[in-house]
Amino acid sequence: MSDTNQAVEVRAVSRTFGGRKGASVTALESVDLGVAAGEFVSLIGPSGCGKSTLLRLIADLDTPTSGELSVFGKPARQARIDQDYGIAFQQAGLLPWKTVTGNIELPLALHGAGRKERRDRVTELLELIGLTDFAGHYPDQLSGGMQQRVAIARALAESPRLLLMDEPFGALDEMTRERMQNELVRICAETQAAVVFVTHSIPEAVFLSDRVVVMSPRPGRITDVVDVSLGGPAERDDSLREDDAFFHAVATVREALHGVPVGGARGVDNR
Amino acid sequence: MSSTTATIPERALARGSAYRTIVAPIVLGVALLGLWQAVVDGFGIEQYIVPTPTDIFHEITDNLGSIVDGSVRTGVNALIGLVVGAFVGILGAVVAGVWRIFDTIVAPLVAALAVMPIVALAPVLYTMYGADKETARQIVAAVAVIVPVYINTLRGLRQVRPVHRDLMRVYAASARQQQLAVTLPTAAPYVFTGLRVASSLAVISALIAEYFGGPIGGLGKSITSSAASSNYALAWAYVFGAIVLGLVFYCAALAVEMFFTRHRSTP
Amino acid sequence: MTRRSAPLGRLALGALGIAAVVAVWEAYKALAPDTGVVIGDTTVLPRSTDTAMPHVWDMISRLSDPVIGIGGDTMWQTVLDGGLFTLRIAALGWIIGVVVGFGLALVMQRFTIAEAAVLPWIVLSQTVPLIAIAPLVRRWGSQITIGGFEWQSEHSVAVIAAYLAFFPVAVGVLRGLKAPDATHVDLMHTYGIGWWRTLFSLRLPASVPFLIPALRLAAASAVIGTVVAEVSIGLRGGVGRLIIEYAQSASSDPAKPWAPIFAAIAVGLVAAAFVGLLGLALKSYRRSEIPV
Numbered sequence: 045m046s047d048t049n050q051a052v053e054v055r056a057v058s059r060t061f062g063g064r065k066g067a068s069v070t071a072l073e074s075v076d077l078g079v080a081a082g083e084f085v086s087l088i089g090p091s092g093c094g095k096s097t098l099l100r101l102i103a104d105l106d107t108p109t110s111g112e113l114s115v116f117g118k119p120a121r122q123a124r125i126d127q128d129y130g131i132a133f134q135q136a137g138l139l140p141w142k143t144v145t146g147n148i149e150l151p152l153a154l155h156g157a158g159r160k161e162r163r164d165r166v167t168e169l170l171e172l173i174g175l176t177d178f179a180g181h182y183p184d185q186l187s188g189g190m191q192q193r194v195a196i197a198r199a200l201a202e203s204p205r206l207l208l209m210d211e212p213f214g215a216l217d218e219m220t221r222e223r224m225q226n227e228l229v230r231i232c233a234e235t236q237a238a239v240v241f242v243t244h245s246i247p248e249a250v251f252l253s254d255r256v257v258v259m260s261p262r263p264g265r266i267t268d269v270v271d272v273s274l275g276g277p278a279e280r281d282d283s284l285r286e287d288d289a290f291f292h293a294v295a296t297v298r299e300a301l302h303g304v305p306v307g308g309a310r311g312v313d314n315r
Numbered sequence: 316m317s318s319t320t321a322t323i324p325e326r327a328l329a330r331g332s333a334y335r336t337i338v339a340p341i342v343l344g345v346a347l348l349g350l351w352q353a354v355v356d357g358f359g360i361e362q363y364i365v366p367t368p369t370d371i372f373h374e375i376t377d378n379l380g381s382i383v384d385g386s387v388r389t390g391v392n393a394l395i396g397l398v399v400g401a402f403v404g405i406l407g408a409v410v411a412g413v414w415r416i417f418d419t420i421v422a423p424l425v426a427a428l429a430v431m432p433i434v435a436l437a438p439v440l441y442t443m444y445g446a447d448k449e450t451a452r453q454i455v456a457a458v459a460v461i462v463p464v465y466i467n468t469l470r471g472l473r474q475v476r477p478v479h480r481d482l483m484r485v486y487a488a489s490a491r492q493q494q495l496a497v498t499l500p501t502a503a504p505y506v507f508t509g510l511r512v513a514s515s516l517a518v519i520s521a522l523i524a525e526y527f528g529g530p531i532g533g534l535g536k537s538i539t540s541s542a543a544s545s546n547y548a549l550a551w552a553y554v555f556g557a558i559v560l561g562l563v564f565y566c567a568a569l570a571v572e573m574f575f576t577r578h579r580s581t582p
Numbered sequence: 583m584t585r586r587s588a589p590l591g592r593l594a595l596g597a598l599g600i601a602a603v604v605a606v607w608e609a610y611k612a613l614a615p616d617t618g619v620v621i622g623d624t625t626v627l628p629r630s631t632d633t634a635m636p637h638v639w640d641m642i643s644r645l646s647d648p649v650i651g652i653g654g655d656t657m658w659q660t661v662l663d664g665g666l667f668t669l670r671i672a673a674l675g676w677i678i679g680v681v682v683g684f685g686l687a688l689v690m691q692r693f694t695i696a697e698a699a700v701l702p703w704i705v706l707s708q709t710v711p712l713i714a715i716a717p718l719v720r721r722w723g724s725q726i727t728i729g730g731f732e733w734q735s736e737h738s739v740a741v742i743a744a745y746l747a748f749f750p751v752a753v754g755v756l757r758g759l760k761a762p763d764a765t766h767v768d769l770m771h772t773y774g775i776g777w778w779r780t781l782f783s784l785r786l787p788a789s790v791p792f793l794i795p796a797l798r799l800a801a802a803s804a805v806i807g808t809v810v811a812e813v814s815i816g817l818r819g820g821v822g823r824l825i826i827e828y829a830q831s832a833s834s835d836p837a838k839p840w841a842p843i844f845a846a847i848a849v850g851l852v853a854a855a856f857v858g859l860l861g862l863a864l865k866s867y868r869r870s871e872i873p874v
Contacts, residue, residue, distance in 0.1 A: 103485060104484075105481055105484060105485065124484075124485065124487055125487045127486070127487065131482075131485050133478050133481065133482070135478050137476075137478035137479060137481075137482055139479065139496070139497065139500065140578060141500045141503075141578060150486075150496070151486050154486050154488050154492055154496065155486070182578045184578060335694070335695060335698045336698050339695055339698040339699035340698065340699050340700070340701075340702040340703060342699065343699040343700065343703065344703065365718070365722075419595055419598075420595070420598055420599050420602055421599065422595070422599075423592070423595055423596040423599045424599040424600075424602075424603065426854070427596075427599075427847065427850070427851060429802060429854075430798070430801065430802040430805065430850035430851060430853060430854040431802075431805070431846060431847045431849075431850035431851070432805055432806040432809040432810070432846050432850065433806075434806070434809070434810060435809060435821075435822075435825050435842070435843050435846040435847075436843065438825055438826065438828075438829030438832070438839055439829070439832070439839050439840065439843065440628075441829070442633075442634055442829070442832040442833075442836070442839070443628035443629060443634045443635060444618075444625055444628050444629070445625065445629075448624075448625065450624065450625060515708065515709055518709070519708075519709070519711060522711050523711060523712070523810055526810070526813065526814065527813070527825075527826065527829075528829065534711075535711065538711065538714050539814075542714070542717055547718070550714055551714065553714075554710060554711065554714040557709065557710070557711050557714075558706065558709045558710055560709075561708075561709030562706070562709060565709070
């Protein structure tokens, strides 16, 4: 059976959408991927390559047309019911009628955590994301970056072993983005969670990840996997962005995106 | 547009917008009242054709007690109709949101109810409940209220954003948890809009139902009896009472709506 | 209500709805006590005697009987004539109301100060009960003689119907005219197009999704206004008058008052169907609408 040390295991997964007037779209074709526990993997590719679809399949927000998907050795549906992962969407998706505190403790409240437990956890998380002073604010009083930080805190509320993130920094400006990337690296180091991170941005993918999975559209599939050997979380700080090794890795990923194979024929991940 | 580059008229306008919203309608209203008084006095128009604002004002002060009594009578009918109609409308919309079958059967009925004159039912309702009871008027008001409340509540229940729906699925939330955490709070502003529309409708419906029969008492009866005895100034005094009653209901509903939507951007 | 069902499907659904209402009516008659459901002093649910609540089939068969006694017009003929009479006046009132409402909306969109000054009064106007205005309108109207045109009572009724109809049109069309994106308005501006041409090429097409519900509401309001004004002015020939008249015979002829009620419902439905047709005609401007 599947290795329960693997956070995510994707085998030959395809997803086809039946369109109107008979035109169907193959969002994913026979994709294989493995994510080890504690590993940070980015999915990158142009629009329509299926990266968000793949993330949604892992989250059990959608079902594959064929193939197998397991999260921590269980089917995706079971992993969702067991609450094994936390998710951050592209739009923060905060509930506008709840305060920052109310939003962060939402999963805890839904799953029956006691009041004291909730308060303690929220205080912890607010400190983690640096928004302790905004505990009683409403989402419409926060900037985009702050809303996203709250969304990430919410995703971490139940201390999941796996984080799924769909372009969470997509709507932010470059400076805020870089700051959020630093924060995310720090958070992941502390929580030791595995992360599957969907992004459009090559520098972001390289900065954050252990491995970058390059995808291409029509039909959606994985074309390359780039090992980003830039060290652990301790090495990933602002100075890394100006490092030669960083630029080299970015160039490698860029070439992979443009179809140049990475160091030999490596089409799928076989771990 | 920075204040340094805006031209002087533009800056004045920007500062004056609050001034505009309050003063402009008042200025217009006062001007119209003045014009009304001047035309009637100037042309020597008889009171039975058009009474002057001052005539009406005197009738109001002379008959204040009677106006208040009538307002209370009509107002109570409207309030009962509003409460009952809102309850039925919201409950119906919640059921329709959950059971498609109910929605399919009820939708054409509500659509028909929305376009038919509900006060036409007043005479048969008086027969069904007795011509000496206020019940018929309350029912007419209630039925009139059900329509906007049902339609708006149902629309609100269907406004859940996809990202919130995904969020609930990700948390493996039960249907009931989803209702409480997301569906009902999302629908709340729509419910209050429906109630706001229904509030003045309840007053008007209760009032007009008085016109189709039923016991003495209430603004509608007073208006028609004073008009029948050609005391038009008095009739208008009662009309003034009706306007105030309608405004009170509307402002109360508006206040409740604004209180519950104070932390939302426009949906 | 889904737009996916074909018109025939929707007719079937409508029939199902009516059948459901009939079933509830008859079930209540069969099960409830004669005095109705009384809680304390108040009768919460109505009396279920045949006099208070006639059977549905009695109501229907009454339509084919003559109105009074043995000879003369049948009920349905009289009621149909009344319905058409009311429909005609309501249509006139609707047209006037739509024109006035539209004009007001245009003025309010063009001049923000007009919107600030006039809109509150427009909203307030709807709190004034019709029945107060009716005799006044008739009196004022009788003072008007322009050329060979003589003011009839019908015109007073139409004016009152227009009074109710103009409000949803003014508010709805104003919202619609203000609906276009700021970017679209800026675009027109860069093309050097003035207010009038922007109105026709941008604002009017953009306002159609708001116009149609407003017209539907105006049609319903016009029908209500006509029926109530007919009663208030005492206009013979329309459905409103018939409702009051036949209600007098409720104790001796319980099914009689229901006939004009059916006619009034029919008038409302016809008015709504007409607006629905208008909506179909303007379909291409409604692509941005989200079906409910």
